[in-house]
Amino acid sequence: MTGNDLAFFYLALMMILSSLFTVVSRNPVHAILSLLVLVLHQAFMLYLLGSEFLTAVQIIVYAGAVVVLFLFVVYLINLSAEQRFRVFVKKTSLFMIFFLLFVFFFFKNFGLILALNPQLQSLLPIDSSANHLKMLARYLFMEYLFQFELIGIILLVVVLGSVFLLRKLKEEKSG
Amino acid sequence: MVSLLFYLYLSIILFLIGLFGFVFRRNLIILLASVEIMMNALIIFFASISHFRHDATGYIIVFFIIAMAAAEAAVGLSLVVGLYKRLKNIYTEELNLFRG
Numbered sequence: 001m002t003g004n005d006l007a008f009f010y011l012a013l014m015m016i017l018s019s020l021f022t023v024v025s026r027n028p029v030h031a032i033l034s035l036l037v038l039v040l041h042q043a044f045m046l047y048l049l050g051s052e053f054l055t056a057v058q059i060i061v062y063a064g065a066v067v068v069l070f071l072f073v074v075y076l077i078n079l080s081a082e083q084r085f086r087v088f089v090k091k092t093s094l095f096m097i098f099f100l101l102f103v104f105f106f107f108k109n110f111g112l113i114l115a116l117n118p119q120l121q122s123l124l125p126i127d128s129s130a131n132h133l134k135m136l137a138r139y140l141f142m143e144y145l146f147q148f149e150l151i152g153i154i155l156l157v158v159v160l161g162s163v164f165l166l167r168k169l170k171e172e173k174s175g
Numbered sequence: 176m177v178s179l180l181f182y183l184y185l186s187i188i189l190f191l192i193g194l195f196g197f198v199f200r201r202n203l204i205i206l207l208a209s210v211e212i213m214m215n216a217l218i219i220f221f222a223s224i225s226h227f228r229h230d231a232t233g234y235i236i237v238f239f240i241i242a243m244a245a246a247e248a249a250v251g252l253s254l255v256v257g258l259y260k261r262l263k264n265i266y267t268e269e270l271n272l273f274r275g
Contacts, residue, residue: 023196049226124231162253
């Protein structure tokens with residue numbers, strides 16, 4: 001067992017435990033902080049998977065922006081008085097049907113992933129001797145340029161939309 | 176020793192934990208956090224396939240997934256704050272505005 005394997009098992013164990021704690025935790029602040037633990041461990045798992053650029057992006061965007069946004073909203077919405085009520089939904093039978101259906105189809109189709117043809121020609125081959133960041137940038141700006149620009153438009157729409165959703169409805173209050 | 180299957184099983188376990196939280200939790204903020212857990216499972220899925228098949232497509236898709244996750248969190252949380260401003264409540268069972 002090499003060091004990479006030990007790192008994988010430690011990261012996998014911590015990711016599963018922290019995501020479970022996120023789901024079952026009663027206090028929203030604890031849940032979001034354990035989501036932060038999950039995101040940081042995932043960043044180092046991306047490093048283990050050979051992409052140091054995505055490690056940096058994961059830490060900056062997820063841990064720096066998304067989780068902090070969640071924490072801001074949890075602090076903004078002060079629900080500490082209602083923590084003593086129950087955590088899960090009451091009518092579980094209907095939800096359980098949907099959940100089990102999802103799980104069933106998930107495992108039914110898992111064989112499709114395992115049956116991937118290993119002889120399939122790779123679309124964008126990785127040259128392991130070249131610079132990883134340079135390779136990613138070349139593929140991103142040559143093969144996927146249109147999608148990259150589309151992401152820019154989507155982020156612009158998100159900025160405008162989240163401001164538009166939280167605007168003050170003056171005519172509704174007066175009328 | 177650690178092969179592609181280990182990563183795939185890890186991503187399935189994380190996805191099912193996130194799905195469990197999305198279906199069974201009451202708090203809307205934790206629902207959005209469960210969506211983030213599911214997106215993290217997808218990131219592991221694509222990055223591991225890309226690593227073991229020496230194909231950079233998965234890394235590019237991971238890049239797009241991270242951008243979409245940031246967008247989704249911003250819109251979802253602004254919806255939650257708007258809902259809280261109008262109704263003073265973010266629990267899924269009590270949001271029955273359309274009940275006859």
